[in-house]
Amino acid sequence: MRETVLQARRLSKSYGSFRALDNVDLAVYKGDICGLIGRNGAGKTTIMKIITGLAEKSGGEFELFQRPGEALGDEKRRIGCLIENPAFFGGLTARQNLQYYAIQKGIADRRQIDRALELVNLSDVGNKKFRKLSLGMKQRLGIALALMDHPDFVILDEPINGLDPIGIRELRDTFQRLNAEEEITFLISSHILSELYMTANRFLILDRGRVLKELTKEELDLACMRCLAVHVGDLKQAAVILEQNGISDYKVIDGKELRVYDEAIRPERLNRLLMEGGVDVSAVFETGISLEDYFTSLVDGREQ
Amino acid sequence: MLNMIKADFYRTVRSKAIYFAVILILVMLALDIYTVEPGSLGIHLSVDVGQQAEMSSELSQMDYEQLRALSMKDYRKLRLKVTGYSLDRDILASNMNLYYVFLVVAAVAVAADFSGSCAKNTLSSAISRKKYFVSKVVFVMLVCVILHFLNTYVMYFGNRLFNGGNLASDLGSVTRITLLQLPPVLAMAGILTGLAFLLKRMAVFNAVGIPFVMIVQMLLNFLRMALKLPEEVMHYELQTMIARLAMDPTLSYTLQSCAVCGGIVLLFGAAGWFSFRRAEIR
Numbered sequence: 043m044r045e046t047v048l049q050a051r052r053l054s055k056s057y058g059s060f061r062a063l064d065n066v067d068l069a070v071y072k073g074d075i076c077g078l079i080g081r082n083g084a085g086k087t088t089i090m091k092i093i094t095g096l097a098e099k100s101g102g103e104f105e106l107f108q109r110p111g112e113a114l115g116d117e118k119r120r121i122g123c124l125i126e127n128p129a130f131f132g133g134l135t136a137r138q139n140l141q142y143y144a145i146q147k148g149i150a151d152r153r154q155i156d157r158a159l160e161l162v163n164l165s166d167v168g169n170k171k172f173r174k175l176s177l178g179m180k181q182r183l184g185i186a187l188a189l190m191d192h193p194d195f196v197i198l199d200e201p202i203n204g205l206d207p208i209g210i211r212e213l214r215d216t217f218q219r220l221n222a223e224e225e226i227t228f229l230i231s232s233h234i235l236s237e238l239y240m241t242a243n244r245f246l247i248l249d250r251g252r253v254l255k256e257l258t259k260e261e262l263d264l265a266c267m268r269c270l271a272v273h274v275g276d277l278k279q280a281a282v283i284l285e286q287n288g289i290s291d292y293k294v295i296d297g298k299e300l301r302v303y304d305e306a307i308r309p310e311r312l313n314r315l316l317m318e319g320g321v322d323v324s325a326v327f328e329t330g331i332s333l334e335d336y337f338t339s340l341v342d343g344r345e346q
Numbered sequence: 347m348l349n350m351i352k353a354d355f356y357r358t359v360r361s362k363a364i365y366f367a368v369i370l371i372l373v374m375l376a377l378d379i380y381t382v383e384p385g386s387l388g389i390h391l392s393v394d395v396g397q398q399a400e401m402s403s404e405l406s407q408m409d410y411e412q413l414r415a416l417s418m419k420d421y422r423k424l425r426l427k428v429t430g431y432s433l434d435r436d437i438l439a440s441n442m443n444l445y446y447v448f449l450v451v452a453a454v455a456v457a458a459d460f461s462g463s464c465a466k467n468t469l470s471s472a473i474s475r476k477k478y479f480v481s482k483v484v485f486v487m488l489v490c491v492i493l494h495f496l497n498t499y500v501m502y503f504g505n506r507l508f509n510g511g512n513l514a515s516d517l518g519s520v521t522r523i524t525l526l527q528l529p530p531v532l533a534m535a536g537i538l539t540g541l542a543f544l545l546k547r548m549a550v551f552n553a554v555g556i557p558f559v560m561i562v563q564m565l566l567n568f569l570r571m572a573l574k575l576p577e578e579v580m581h582y583e584l585q586t587m588i589a590r591l592a593m594d595p596t597l598s599y600t601l602q603s604c605a606v607c608g609g610i611v612l613l614f615g616a617a618g619w620f621s622f623r624r625a626e627i628r
Contacts, residue, residue: 094470096627121471126628129463134360145353146468187467197470 044071047107047195047227048093054101055088055251062088064251065102070195070229070244075221077242078231079337084248086231087126090199094123107194119147122193124201128184132173136164136183139172140190149191158186161216163209177204185213189220196220198230202237214241235333247340254340264293268330269301270309275322283319301329350473350481351488354455358489367450371493374443375501379508381418382425384437426509433513434505438523439592442559442585444497445534448490449555452535455489456482456542457551466627479619483539490535491528498524526591526600529607530584534559540614543622559584582606 048070055063063085070076078086091097093104093111095118104111107120130139140155159165162182167175175183181204188196196217202210218241220226232238238245245262247255257265274280277294284292284302292302302312309326316323331339358364378384405413405424416424459465459482469478502520505513538555545551563583570579580586587603595603 091626094466095475096466096470098624098626115474118471118473123470125466125470127463129466131357131361131458131462131464133362134357138360142353142357143467145356146349146473147471148349188471193471 044073045108046070046105047072047074048104048229049108050089050093050102050104052102053089053092053099053104055085055092055097056100062251063092063099066248066251066253068246068253068256070227072227073221073225074244075217075228075230075242076244076246077238078229078246078248079233079235079238080231080248081233081341083250085251086248087199088251089248090123090125090197090229090231094121094125094197096125119191120194121197122188122190122195123197123199124181124184124188125197125199128180128187130172130180130183130187133171135169135171136175136179136186137168139183140187143187144190147191154190154192158190161189161220162186163212178206178209181205182209182213189216192224193226195227195229198228200232201230202232202234210237217241235337239333247337249341262333262336266331266333266336267303268305268328269303270307270312271295271299271301271325271327271329272312272316272323273298273325274300274316275324279319280316280321283315283321286319287315298324347473347477347481347484350468350478351485354482354485358451358454361454363450363454364489367447367493368496370447370450371444371497372500375437375497375504378437378440379433379501379504380422382422382428382433382509382513384433384440426513428513431513432515432519433509434502434515434520435523435592437501437505438498438520438527439589441494441497441527441531441588441592444490444494444531445538445559445584446556447493448486448531448534448538449552451489451493452486452538452542452555453548453551455486456539457546457548460542460546460627461548461551463628469627475623479543479622482543483536483615483618486539487532487535490531494527494531495524523592526595527588529604530587530591533584533607533610536611536614540616540618543618546625584610 046069048068050066050068053063053066053068054061066085066089068089078089080086088097092099093106095111095114106114107117109117130136131142134142136159137155140158141152144152144155156165156168159168162185164179164182164186167179172180172183181201185198185201188198202213205213214237217228217230221228228242230238230242239259239262243259245255245257245259246253247257272280275298277298277300280300281292281294284290284300289302289304289307291304292300294300309328313323313326405428408416413421459468465478469475473481498520502514502517537558541555541558542551545554563585566580566583569575570577581590581599582603587606590599591603
């Protein structure tokens with residue numbers, strides 16, 4: 043069984059009558075780069091604020107590093123985070139800002155500041171005042187703070203906001219390298235699906251304070267892959283017919299639908315094979331959608 | 347917690363505001379020392395607790411209009427002739443002006459943290475809320491005490507240097523007064539820290555913090571008159587305590603002031619803590 047870094051059960055948060063989180067269950071496992079996908083107001087930032095102690099939960103519970111979240115105490119140092127916009131002291135330089143937080147955390151090795159700046163390509167502007175940095179640089183400094191002190195779990199809220207395409211790619215590589223080499227677990231939120239898809243290996247799709255779907259990258263690929271979907275009366279018999287005809291690249295989706303991923307199979311041939319085998323076919327259609335469409339279909343499905 | 351305090355020192359000495367505060371102290375002292383008369387700036391003493399100085403004949407014979415017509419230089423010359431008067435003690439009695447310097451400290455240490463959203467960096471991955479709160483309170487009090495002592499000794503040596511020993515007390519006396527004034531100094535720091543945690547946003551903190559002591563004075567005065575309370579009630583108002591503690595207070599008054607100031611610190615500490623304890627950090 044995989045070690046959980048974050049486990050939330052029936053987590054809720056209300057602001058007056060507005061329910062920002064509604065009984066959310068989620069788990070982030072050690073070594074994950076977990077993408078939190080959702081529209082604005084879906085509850086991504088609220089989840090992050092609760093688990094980092096910036097907001098109080100209204101109900102439910104959560105564990106960080108297998109300990110109750112509220113009782114974390116000094117183990118908070120194992121977390122690095124950037125929630126909402128990067129916030130630093132405008133009159134201090136980038137390096138002085140990191141130095142301030144390094145002193146706070148009791149980091150004796152000041153080389154960690156240089157390393158953090160290097161990781162986000164800010165070494166050259168370390169002596170520039172925060173207020174004079176560009177939006178992208180400010181964002182990177184926020185990420186540098188999150189990565190300082192070798193955290194075990196990094197929580198990043200919309201980290202690529204304001205970054206240029208090259209900066210985005212560099213950061214993606216940095217996250218993946220830190221994940222692979224230092225086993226840092228990431229929880230990253232974004233509404234830029236394509237970017238999150240390229241970075242993360244697990245996804246949590248949120249909408250209106252609820253987790254709609256939790257899936258791995260493979261499952262997401264499968265869900266979005268081009269294929270033939272067929273609705274049949276007898277799934278077991280249909281599977282036997284497909285196997286008899288040498289078609290093994292298929293997957294049973296639910297009680298009536300299976301999907302065939304073999305690109306050589308045409309819909310009319312699939313229909314004929316099943317009909318001749320005595321299986322009732324109510325629909326055969328080509329499917330496979332983009333990430334955006336998949337996300338939209340999930341959200342729309344919930345709305346309907 | 348010690349790391350938090352160290353970090354705040356690191357940041358504070360790199361902030362322009364603290365130098366502004368120190369310059370403010372120096373300017374106030376320079377004017378007090380030059381004019382040989384304290385309290386002509388900021389909040390004046392609300393009750394007459396000043397020394398009964400034996401005024402020089404020239405000054406005591408002048409009326410208000412004649413005094414107003416004097417240049418600062420001439421006024422200084424006449425004031426220097428006053429005998430039986432300790433300028434340093436009088437300056438310490440008007441230490442309520444330090445409230446505005448302390449306000450800068452609380453603004454830099456606490457309100458700026460919330461206003462600029464930097465508190466979230468600390469609270470999300472470095473320290474618990476309780477430790478954060480306690481370390482901020484300790485830090486503000488510590489800096490206020492340092493500034494209070496700085497104010498005393500700059501004033502003491504400045505006065506001796508520019509005005510000579512005629513108008514000065516001995517070092518032991520001013521140190522004793524400075525120590526006696528610690529409870530109201532800590533109370534001022536407590537009020538400001540409590541307000542900063544309660545109000546969080548810099549603009550609101552300044553809007554409330556700046557007139558706060560004056561409003562409290564007015565309210566106390568109003569209540570005293572409306573409820574026909576004894577005059578002594580006003581002796582336990584901050585500005586009066588600062589002044590009275592500089593003028594050889596009785597032991598009982600000193601202890602009562604300590605108790606009142608302790609109560610103020612607890613009251614504002616509780617208000618700040620309960621407002622901060624569960625607040626969402628933005």
